[in-house]
Amino acid sequence: MGATWRAVGPGLLLALFGLHCGPLDDDEVSGDLGQGAFAYGCVDSSDPACRDGFDADEFPNGVSTGSRFEVSFTEFDRVFDDPDAARVFPAAPAFIAEEGTTFRARSAGLAALLAQQLNGGRVIDFVHVRIADIVELRVVESDGDPVSLTLTEGELLELRVFGVDDVGTMLSGSRSYDWSTSDSLVVALDTLSPTALMTVRAEAAGPATVTVETEGATASVDFSVVAP
Amino acid sequence: MNRLLFLALLLPACGSGPKFEQLDYSRVSTAPNVVDLEPTQIRLAHGVAVAADIDALRPNGKKLESVAFQSSDESVVGVARGPDSRWVFFGAGLGRTQIQIFSKGKRKGQIEALVVRQSELSSD
Numbered sequence: 001m002g003a004t005w006r007a008v009g010p011g012l013l014l015a016l017f018g019l020h021c022g023p024l025d026d027d028e029v030s031g032d033l034g035q036g037a038f039a040y041g042c043v044d045s046s047d048p049a050c051r052d053g054f055d056a057d058e059f060p061n062g063v064s065t066g067s068r069f070e071v072s073f074t075e076f077d078r079v080f081d082d083p084d085a086a087r088v089f090p091a092a093p094a095f096i097a098e099e100g101t102t103f104r105a106r107s108a109g110l111a112a113l114l115a116q117q118l119n120g121g122r123v124i125d126f127v128h129v130r131i132a133d134i135v136e137l138r139v140v141e142s143d144g145d146p147v148s149l150t151l152t153e154g155e156l157l158e159l160r161v162f163g164v165d166d167v168g169t170m171l172s173g174s175r176s177y178d179w180s181t182s183d184s185l186v187v188a189l190d191t192l193s194p195t196a197l198m199t200v201r202a203e204a205a206g207p208a209t210v211t212v213e214t215e216g217a218t219a220s221v222d223f224s225v226v227a228p
Numbered sequence: 229m230n231r232l233l234f235l236a237l238l239l240p241a242c243g244s245g246p247k248f249e250q251l252d253y254s255r256v257s258t259a260p261n262v263v264d265l266e267p268t269q270i271r272l273a274h275g276v277a278v279a280a281d282i283d284a285l286r287p288n289g290k291k292l293e294s295v296a297f298q299s300s301d302e303s304v305v306g307v308a309r310g311p312d313s314r315w316v317f318f319g320a321g322l323g324r325t326q327i328q329i330f331s332k333g334k335r336k337g338q339i340e341a342l343v344v345r346q347s348e349l350s351s352d
Contacts, residue, residue, distance in 0.1 A: 032257050033279055035311050091306065091318035092275040109346050110262065112277035112318055114308075122309040123316040126277045128259075 027056035031073075031125030036115060038088070038127040041070035042174060043102050046196040048162035049172035060172035062130040063105045064163050066215055067173020070102050073115035075124055086115040086124055095131060105131040105173060132171055134163030137212060137219035142197065151202035151225045156190070159198045161212045161219060175214055182209040187223050248329050248337030249287045255314060256280040262346060268339050270317060270327070272305065273346040277318035279310045284329050284336065292331035301325035305341040319343040 024030060028037040040059045042050035047069065049056040063069055073086045090096035090103065095111035097104045103113070114126040141147055142158035151157060163171045179198045181187050186208035190199035200210055202225040211220045250267035257280065262273035265280065272278065284292040297315055299307045304325040310316040317327075322345065326338040 032259075032277075033311055033314070091277050092320050094321065095275040109275055110273070111275045114277060114316070114318065116308065122311065123277075123279075124311060126279075126316065126318075128276060 026058050029059040029127060031115065031127050033125045034076075035125040036073055036075040036086075038113065038115070038125075039072050039074070040172070041072065042172075043068045043070060044174045044195070046177065047172055047174040048160070048170055048196060056172070061169050062132045062165060062171050063173035064134045064165075064171035064175060065105055065108055065131055067171070067175040068099065068102045068104050069173045071113055071127075071129070073125065075115075085118060087118055088113050088115050090114075091126075096129070105129075107131065108133050132165035132169075134171060134214065134217045135166045136164050136168075137161055137214065137217045138164060139210075139212060139219050139221050147221050149221070149223055151187070151200075151223055152228050153202050153204060153225060154228065155202045157200050157202075159200060159210070159212075159221070161196050161198070161214075163214065163217060178213045180211050180213075182211070183207075186225050246286045246290075246292060246331070246336070248292060248331075249285050251329075251339060252283040252285055253280040254283075255312075257314075269342065270305075270339065271342045271344060272317060272319035273348070274319045274322050274343050275346065277316055279314045279316045281313060282315050284331065292329075292336060294332045296330040296333075298328045298330065299325060299341070300328060300338070304343050317341075 024037050028039045031038055040056040042056060049060045071088050073088050091112035091114060095107055095109055097106050108131050110128050111131055112126050112128050115124045139147055139159055139161050142160045161177055165171055177196060179189050181189055186204055186206040187210060188201045188203050190201055205225050205227045207224050209220050209222050211218060253265045257278055259276055259278045262276045263278045264271040284295045286292060297307050299305045303321045304323040306318040306320045307327060308316045322343055324342050327341045328335055329337045
């Protein structure tokens, strides 16, 4: 028993108490001071960083102006892995605003988020988030493939939209999108919810254009629906 | 009378203690092209943060002890203690203010602190 405990006990304790000393998770980056990990979280499914729910595939290279997102902090080598042990706050409200438990990117630039002890004590670490304007919207199928422009009557197709910056980097963050169709008798929108995902339904043969907009950026897809 | 005058001249010097001359920075965190830390002035880009070990030096080059820093206007420059005896400065808003320097709880001087647009520093 004693030998077994000596062999597995420390690891078991670390697992129980969540000591954060291993490699970073995919959605994390180390702070600039190397004291802990900042994790990115999505507010809803409209954030292209989280294709499978609310867990980000990675800490994004940039977030879009006007979008919302979450960032939490876990100090390295902290035995009790309590996410409430530190608060994360923006250095400059002009770049990032706090909205409850989420953040909103307000203007383009490099913006620091600082992790501070809850009692208003020392700053433990900080990370810089790049905020950029969307210069182009891109529409793909929900699995990332290019959009099939020819649909057969009765066919359903799920579209996903995301914004990119001036060098083509995908920008993360949750935001609202407005979808519309030029002819709902040819291609109908399955839902009017203002998210990054939209299911379109081919109703009748003919041409129709589906357009998506978000704060100044627009993308269109020209469909051709054919009879079965 | 002369003795009183001598004491009167001596008192202010005793009260003020060692003078502050300039700051010396080390272990500065990575913040390329957006932070400019100088001995008697710092320039920060709006929105960014930097951490450094900071010594406050007297005119004779010796370090002031138990140094602490405080912003005169937190809406321009934020100042906080960081890890491993470092200090963290961040550009909270555009403008100019001062960072007050204390040693053993007594104010010893100040330096100018300037927060500028990111484009002004990143083009340096």
